[in-house]
Amino acid sequence: MQFEEEKKVLNKTLAIINQQYEYLASIPEYRGDDFNEKVLEDSRRRMRASLMSAKKDPYFARLDFKDEEADEVKVTYIGKAGVFDEENGNVLITDWRAPIASLFYGFSGSEGDVYYQSPDGVVEGEIYLKRNIVTYEQELERVVDRYIRGKQELSGGDEFLLYKLGDQKDNRLRDIVATIQGEQNEIIRYPLNQAVIIQGVAGSGKTTVALHRLAYLLYEYREQLTAHRMIIFAPNTIFLDYISQVLPELGVGDIVQTTFPEWVMAIIDDPNCQLESLSKRRKAFFESEIVDQDNLKGTLAFQQKIREQLSKLEKEWLPAEDFIPWENKQGVSLEKIKSWLETDFKDNPVVKKYERVKAKLTRWIEIEAKMYEEKKEQEQARKEGKKQLRKYLRKWKKRKPYELYAQILKRMGKEDVLPPKKNIALDDLAPLLDIHDYWFGIEKEERFDHVVIDEAQDFSPYQVSVLNARTKKASFTILGDLAQGIHRDEGIDQWERFIELFGTSRAKFFQMTKSYRSTYEIIAFSNTILSHLASPPAYAEPVFRSGEDVQIQQIQAEDKTEKIVSWVNEMKHQGMNTIAVILRSESECDQIYSKLKSELAELKMITTEDKTYEGGLSLLPVYVSKGLEFDSVLMVDVDEVHYPKDEQTTKLLYVGCTRALHHLSIIYSGKPSELISIG
Numbered sequence: 100m101q102f103e104e105e106k107k108v109l110n111k112t113l114a115i116i117n118q119q120y121e122y123l124a125s126i127p128e129y130r131g132d133d134f135n136e137k138v139l140e141d142s143r144r145r146m147r148a149s150l151m152s153a154k155k156d157p158y159f160a161r162l163d164f165k166d167e168e169a170d171e172v173k174v175t176y177i178g179k180a181g182v183f184d185e186e187n188g189n190v191l192i193t194d195w196r197a198p199i200a201s202l203f204y205g206f207s208g209s210e211g212d213v214y215y216q217s218p219d220g221v222v223e224g225e226i227y228l229k230r231n232i233v234t235y236e237q238e239l240e241r242v243v244d245r246y247i248r249g250k251q252e253l254s255g256g257d258e259f260l261l262y263k264l265g266d267q268k269d270n271r272l273r274d275i276v277a278t279i280q281g282e283q284n285e286i287i288r289y290p291l292n293q294a295v296i297i298q299g300v301a302g303s304g305k306t307t308v309a310l311h312r313l314a315y316l317l318y319e320y321r322e323q324l325t326a327h328r329m330i331i332f333a334p335n336t337i338f339l340d341y342i343s344q345v346l347p348e349l350g351v352g353d354i355v356q357t358t359f360p361e362w363v364m365a366i367i368d369d370p371n372c373q374l375e376s377l378s379k380r381r382k383a384f385f386e387s388e389i390v391d392q393d394n395l396k397g398t399l400a401f402q403q404k405i406r407e408q409l410s411k412l413e414k415e416w417l418p419a420e421d422f423i424p425w426e427n428k429q430g431v432s433l434e435k436i437k438s439w440l441e442t443d444f445k446d447n448p449v450v451k452k453y454e455r456v457k458a459k460l461t462r463w464i465e466i467e468a469k470m471y472e473e474k475k476e477q478e479q480a481r482k483e484g485k486k487q488l489r490k491y492l493r494k495w496k497k498r499k500p501y502e503l504y505a506q507i508l509k510r511m512g513k514e515d516v517l518p519p520k521k522n523i524a525l526d527d528l529a530p531l532l533d534i535h536d537y538w539f540g541i542e543k544e545e546r547f548d549h550v551v552i553d554e555a556q557d558f559s560p561y562q563v564s565v566l567n568a569r570t571k572k573a574s575f576t577i578l579g580d581l582a583q584g585i586h587r588d589e590g591i592d593q594w595e596r597f598i599e600l601f602g603t604s605r606a607k608f609f610q611m612t613k614s615y616r617s618t619y620e621i622i623a624f625s626n627t628i629l630s631h632l633a634s635p636p637a638y639a640e641p642v643f644r645s646g647e648d649v650q651i652q653q654i655q656a657e658d659k660t661e662k663i664v665s666w667v668n669e670m671k672h673q674g675m676n677t678i679a680v681i682l683r684s685e686s687e688c689d690q691i692y693s694k695l696k697s698e699l700a701e702l703k704m705i706t707t708e709d710k711t712y713e714g715g716l717s718l719l720p721v722y723v724s725k726g727l728e729f730d731s732v733l734m735v736d737v738d739e740v741h742y743p744k745d746e747q748t749t750k751l752l753y754v755g756c757t758r759a760l761h762h763l764s765i766i767y768s769g770k771p772s773e774l775i776s777i778g
């Protein structure tokens with residue numbers, strides 16, 4: 100009955116969409132210069148894009164809501180893109196980001212009045228129906244009622260989510276508009292211009308939520324925000340590739356997606372400086388004896404020292420002499436120039452101060468030269484004055500961030516931590532950028548409207564502080580998981596480090612404890628690994644999606660290759676799309692790769708330096724797996740040597756195991772790691 104009813108609605112809606120699309124497609128694209136025509140073309144382009152998306156996937160939900168001030172129940176269909184019926188001006192499909200759609204996500208099913216915030220104020224009323232609708236290639240596939248007024252026993256919500264979570268994955272993270280959960284909805288729609296900080300367990304949807312939040316902010320604050328002034332920082336290029344589909348799926352383009360090192364190096368723009376090899380750094384950190392570092396260069400105390408030295412350098416930069424334009428002339432005193440710098444030009448960055456002193460002295464020469472009566476004398480004075488000014492300004496040597504950094508560290512007695520120019524380390528990037536910005540300033544158009552930092556537990560306070568200086572109104576979405584903080588030489592161990600930086604009134608902290616990625620069994624198993632941490636964080640709560648038990652098997656060392664091959668074949672046989680074999684280190688991946696490749700031709704090895712993730716069958720070191728996910732995961736060598744019981748290794752093993760959606764197997768030879776309990 101409902102199915103047939105929805106089928107009719109769908110066909111009718113699609114007919115209107117198709118008709119509108121055909122009409123728009125028949126209008127030739129305007130390529131001229133007329134401003135009004137260009138605006139119209141831009142609006143047609145956006146409508147074409149919305150209709151194109153709606154043709155493919157018109158909507159995923161229906162909400163029947165009665166506004167307490169209205170006489171009738173209003174039926175709203177919710178889709179990825181809003182569509183109007185051009186003939187009568189009615190809303191045909193409501194955008195998922197519109198205020199009323201919030202009711203769909205936030206309503207958990209209890210009877211009684213609900214409300215949402217519309218641009219005209221609070222709208223109160225009652226929900227009559229909450230329904231999920233699945234369409235595929237313009238055909239209706241499923242209708243799942245999650246709430247019908249008066250029938251409280253419905254639990255279609257969970258059923259629908261589980262049906263979605265049970266899907267197999269390809270090589271890209273996807274949008275979740277049809278199944279956004281209440282807690283996620285709250286974060287997505289949290290107002291702009293605050294530092295939203297999210298601690299979320301593995302698989303809680305942090306990355307997904309942050310991307311949906313960007314799409315939401317661009318919709319809700321379209322007057323204030325521009326996509327190209329929003330930026331996402333992700334841990335590496337492979338991860339950027341993995342998440343690259345979500346924003347286009349949500350109809351959002353132009354947001355810069357980058358890594359912090361790549362971005363900073365482009366700003367510093369010094370051809371003589373080169374970043375260290377990330378792959379080498381990771382290898383050194385994860386594969387050799389780990390030397391604990393104090394992450395001195397990541398602290399705000401270090402930033403303060405750098406700033407103090409910068410301020411001194413700035414003062415000393417000024418030549419300690421008066422400016423004399425020509426002989427026998429009283430020049431501009433050093434005191435005078437200092438006073439300009441300290442008052443008139445106080446808020447300018449160093450290089451701008453220099454430009455302004457130059458301009459002011461040029462003007463002064465001009466005025467003084469005019470004091471001479473004879474034109475010839477005036478010309479002579481002007482010429483000489485400019486020559487002396489050039490000489491004077493040459494004493495203000497141009498400096499690059501690296502040179503200033505070297506000078507500062509020397510003054511701090513820390514020359515030993517200056518990296519070679521050709522090997523700039525990750526933790527030098529924040530100081531270098533800070534020095535750059537202090538000296539050269541930040542142009543207005545360079546400031547961000549909003550910044551997203553993913554895997555933020557690996558960011559230092561200094562990094563966040565320099566980003567904050569480049570962001571309007573501290574508008575951030577910062578997400579991560581302390582239990583996955585495997586780069587302890589780089590990041591933080593408490594979110595308070597960032598909260599303090601913004602101030603409690605400007606920071607909003609959220610915690611996400613539900614995990615959507617993995618089955619109940621995989622989550623329960625991964626939680627036992629976490630229990631080995633000295634102070635375990637909040638454990639992940641599974642959404643009740645049950646699967647197979649985690650398989651743990653002892654093998655003979657010499658059978659390793661054979662075991663891996665047979666496991667992979669079994670997973671392929673079970674129809675798994677993305678399969679990962681995860682080893683402890685990159686060198687061990689290197690060693691086994693050719694043996695496996697001869698049996699498994701489609702095998703791809705993933706390393707820190709890779710730029711793309713193609714899905715299928717992958718071989719990778721555990722630390723590279725962070726952020727990614729696979730239908731099936733095989734953790735290899737989970738023995739006491741490869742995975743000893745310490746904080747760092749516990750987190751590494753947790754990261755590896757929580758990559759699995761449906762199936763997790765573990766093999767080891769010799770003694771098992773203490774981190775896996777064997778019943």
Ligand SMILES: Nc1ncnc2c1ncn2[C@@H]1O[C@H](COP(=O)(O)OP(=O)(O)OP(=O)(O)O)[C@@H](O)[C@H]1O
Pocket residue numbers: 260263264272273275278279280283299300301302303304305306307308580583615616725726727728757
């Ligand atoms: N509401 C939801 N509906 C459907 N799928 C969801 C939902 N929330 C999250 N997921 C899925 O859960 C998986 C994990 O999401 P995501 O990678 O964003 O989590 P994360 O917290 O960033 O993970 P991690 O920290 O472990 O890398 C993805 O497959 C995502 O599509």
